[in-house]
Amino acid sequence: MDSMRQVKDVTPDNVQEFLLARYYEPIIAMQLSLTEIPDDFDLLLSGVIDSFGILEMISAIEAEFRIQLDLALLDAEDITRIGPLARYVAENANSR
Secondary structure, three states, X not given: OHHHOOOOOOOHHHHHHHXXXXXXXXXXXXXXXXXXXXXXXXXXXXXXXXXXXXXXXHHHHHHHHOOOOOHHHOOHHHHHEHHHHHHHXXXXXXXX
């Protein structure tokens, strides 16, 4: 049934929506509003994910959007920042 799932367009907005939905509970537990999350919100530094969670997050993005990511060109600090990561994923997925 998973193969019947419609593939989502890889846009920065869709990637950001996916991340916010995936990490909804810890973000809400911090008493933050999903509509007010800043572009530079850092999932790692805020405690939403830990270092192992970075790998899980990248795998989840790849599975959700059916892409393979090469993060070599992404600044290491931006891997856990919602806005820069979403833009990088969209730009690199759509350039293939």
